[in-house]
Amino acid sequence: MKILIIEDEKELVKTIKDYLEQEGLLCETAYSWFEAEDALSVFKYDIIILDLTLPGGDGLDLIKLIKNGNQQAGLLIVSARDSLDDKIIGLDMGADDYLTKPFHLAELNSRIKSLLRRRHFEGSSEIIFNEIRINTDSNEVFINGNIIDLTKKEFEILLYFITNKNRVITREAIAEHVWGNSISGADNYDFIYSHIKNIRRKIEFSSGRDYLHNIYGIGYKFSEK
Amino acid sequence: MKLLQKTNRAYFLISGLAFLIAGVIIYFVISFFFKDQLNEKLKSDIGDVELSIERNGTIPDYYPFIEAHEVQDQPERSYETVDTLIFDETEKENIPFREISVVTSVNGKRYYIAARDALFEQGDLLTTIAIVIGSVFMLLLLSLYFINRKLSLKIWQPFYRTLDELKDFSHDKPDFKLTPVSEPYEFTELTKTLEKLTNKVISDYQSLKRFTEDSSHEIQTPLAVIQSKLETLLQYPDLKRDQAEMITSIYIYSQRISRLIQTLLLLTRIANDQFPEKRAVNFSELIEEKLQLFEDNILGKSLTIKKSIEPECVLETNFFLAESMVINLIENAVKHSNAEGSVNITLEKNHFEISNSGTPVQVPSSKLFERFYKVNKSSDSQGLGLAIVKEICTLNNWGIVYEYKEGLHKFIIRF
Numbered sequence: 148m149k150i151l152i153i154e155d156e157k158e159l160v161k162t163i164k165d166y167l168e169q170e171g172l173l174c175e176t177a178y179s180w181f182e183a184e185d186a187l188s189v190f191k192y193d194i195i196i197l198d199l200t201l202p203g204g205d206g207l208d209l210i211k212l213i214k215n216g217n218q219q220a221g222l223l224i225v226s227a228r229d230s231l232d233d234k235i236i237g238l239d240m241g242a243d244d245y246l247t248k249p250f251h252l253a254e255l256n257s258r259i260k261s262l263l264r265r266r267h268f269e270g271s272s273e274i275i276f277n278e279i280r281i282n283t284d285s286n287e288v289f290i291n292g293n294i295i296d297l298t299k300k301e302f303e304i305l306l307y308f309i310t311n312k313n314r315v316i317t318r319e320a321i322a323e324h325v326w327g328n329s330i331s332g333a334d335n336y337d338f339i340y341s342h343i344k345n346i347r348r349k350i351e352f353s354s355g356r357d358y359l360h361n362i363y364g365i366g367y368k369f370s371e372k
Numbered sequence: 373m374k375l376l377q378k379t380n381r382a383y384f385l386i387s388g389l390a391f392l393i394a395g396v397i398i399y400f401v402i403s404f405f406f407k408d409q410l411n412e413k414l415k416s417d418i419g420d421v422e423l424s425i426e427r428n429g430t431i432p433d434y435y436p437f438i439e440a441h442e443v444q445d446q447p448e449r450s451y452e453t454v455d456t457l458i459f460d461e462t463e464k465e466n467i468p469f470r471e472i473s474v475v476t477s478v479n480g481k482r483y484y485i486a487a488r489d490a491l492f493e494q495g496d497l498l499t500t501i502a503i504v505i506g507s508v509f510m511l512l513l514l515s516l517y518f519i520n521r522k523l524s525l526k527i528w529q530p531f532y533r534t535l536d537e538l539k540d541f542s543h544d545k546p547d548f549k550l551t552p553v554s555e556p557y558e559f560t561e562l563t564k565t566l567e568k569l570t571n572k573v574i575s576d577y578q579s580l581k582r583f584t585e586d587s588s589h590e591i592q593t594p595l596a597v598i599q600s601k602l603e604t605l606l607q608y609p610d611l612k613r614d615q616a617e618m619i620t621s622i623y624i625y626s627q628r629i630s631r632l633i634q635t636l637l638l639l640t641r642i643a644n645d646q647f648p649e650k651r652a653v654n655f656s657e658l659i660e661e662k663l664q665l666f667e668d669n670i671l672g673k674s675l676t677i678k679k680s681i682e683p684e685c686v687l688e689t690n691f692f693l694a695e696s697m698v699i700n701l702i703e704n705a706v707k708h709s710n711a712e713g714s715v716n717i718t719l720e721k722n723h724f725e726i727s728n729s730g731t732p733v734q735v736p737s738s739k740l741f742e743r744f745y746k747v748n749k750s751s752d753s754q755g756l757g758l759a760i761v762k763e764i765c766t767l768n769n770w771g772i773v774y775e776y777k778e779g780l781h782k783f784i785i786r787f
Binding site for chain 1: 585588590591592596597598601603606607613616617619620623624626627630649665668669
């Protein structure tokens with residue numbers, strides 16, 4: 148999987164790149180409009196992460212370039228210009244998703260994975276982690292082959308954890324993933340706790356192992372140990 | 373009233389008055405000159421009679437125009453002028469005459485001599501003047517009317533075109549242009565000034581828009597770097613617990629700044645009317661959908677939700693703002709209702725009401741909508757939710773009121 152990160156803030160690019168490379172994704176970077184243009188004309192990418200505010204030109208023009216060229220890439224816009232115009236124009240022009248800065252790395256990762264799944268780059272809409280199997284088309288979860296009944300939010304949380312496995316996920320990131328940007332997270336910590344309690348209970352009921360670890364005061368980590 | 377109607381009316385009134393005054397003056401001047409002339413003529417007639425008596429000794433008598441006879445008992449006297457009525461045989465009516473008489477000596481004898489002539493009848497004179505003035509007045513009005521029509525069609529035409537073009541003006545149309553006017557000078561200047569003004573409005577609006585977007589970018593990008601670094605830092609396996617807690621706390625506070633900036637910029641953008649795109653928004657669906665977001669909070673507080681939502685309440689407005697308003701109102705109601713209390717939502721075609729149970733607040737209702745106003749000072753909410761709701765209502769010309777009645781905090785919006 149090859150990803151092009153078009154973003155002029157080098158420090159941000161570095162963290163994104165590190166995070167995604169740990170996920171086994173190959174990342175290339177472009178720090179300006181022209182570098183992006185060069186990269187796009189030579190290579191093909193699976194996912195392009197595009198910041199709209201770039202030195203050398205308007206990010207929206209790059210969308211045209213990507214869509215008119217022979218790129219088949221999934222396009223994710225990352226912008227601090229949360230002006231709705233840009234969001235609508237961007238999506239109208241063919242961007243697949245839009246993320247507003249600042250964002251949680253876990254959220255970015257989850258969006259990219261979802262984009263890859265939607266484009267069937269991974270060949271299947273199934274995610275398997277040991278005895279857990281998630282079908283992202285039908286939104287069903289199987290433990291040892293037995294379907295377990297999760298609510299919509301529980302499903303979203305579990306999928307978010309598995310997508311970001313082996314990482315510490317903050318409660319803020321979970322709250323924003325489930326409730327969106329419009330509601331402040333702090334009120335929802337208790338609900339996250341009770342949703343996670345339910346997920347644990349349901350997985351254990353189907354004799355699945357408990358991979359969810361509390362990281363006190365920070366959040367949770369989904370991992371084997 | 374249109375400009376032309378107004379000027380026409382003024383023209384008519386003033387010229388009517390002027391003509392009336394002119395008529396009166398003409399009447400007096402004419403009758404003065406006429407009488408003066410008549411007096412001269414009559415005096416010369418008397419002179420003729422005197423001459424005739426002196427030369428020929430004959431006393432002419434053309435009643436009623438000339439009357440002369442010898443007198444003994446009257447003393448000599450100078451001219452005496454009187455107006456009398458004399459019955460006219462042919463016209464069978466009394467006709468006003470001017471008479472000048474004199475008693476004078478000719479060849480040693482005293483004579484009474486009177487000369488008379490018909491006076492113009494005043495009524496006749498008035499009628500004549502009225503007809504003349506009236507017809508001149510009508511002629512003037514008629515020509516004024518046609519001149520104005522032509523003016524309105526031709527000279528005022530660029531003015532009306534500019535006016536029509538201006539009606540289409542909106543600050544978010546960067547390519548707005550007025551058609552230049554070459555004549556008359558006043559309209560050329562007016563159009564030029566208007567063009568300058570509209571360009572200024574557009575460029576101010578654009579730079580304000582760019583400023584809010586740029587400041588958003590300039591602040592949020594560093595925050596994005598900080599947050600991503602903190603998130604990475606949290607991944608270190610041998611992090612001590614107090615270190616992790618510190619990082620989390622920095623993380624939470626940087627998120628708070630980011631949210632605050634976002635909300636403040638949102639408020640600024642609402643105030644600047646930077647949400648021009650409107651579409652039909654189904655409030656019935658929107659409210660149901662957003663209520664879902666608070667499912668957990670409602671369950672957690674064991675709140676009773678009473679809904680009376682009329683289906684298909686559709687309003688033409690900006691979707692993003694409508695969404696923001698609904699979320700803020702529901703969040704406010706859910707957050708401030710007491711545990712096991714109730715939240716009531718009523719939606720009708722032009723009326724939206726949301727209320728929650730709770731103890732009364734000791735603040736004037738206007739304060740509730742102020743920025744950063746918090747009833748509970750220690751709460752970590754921004755205190756901007758209701759300010760946003762208020763701004764959105766103002767932008768859309770919706771009325772919003774708060775009241776506390778029967779243990780309920782009520783927010784009522786009239787669309």
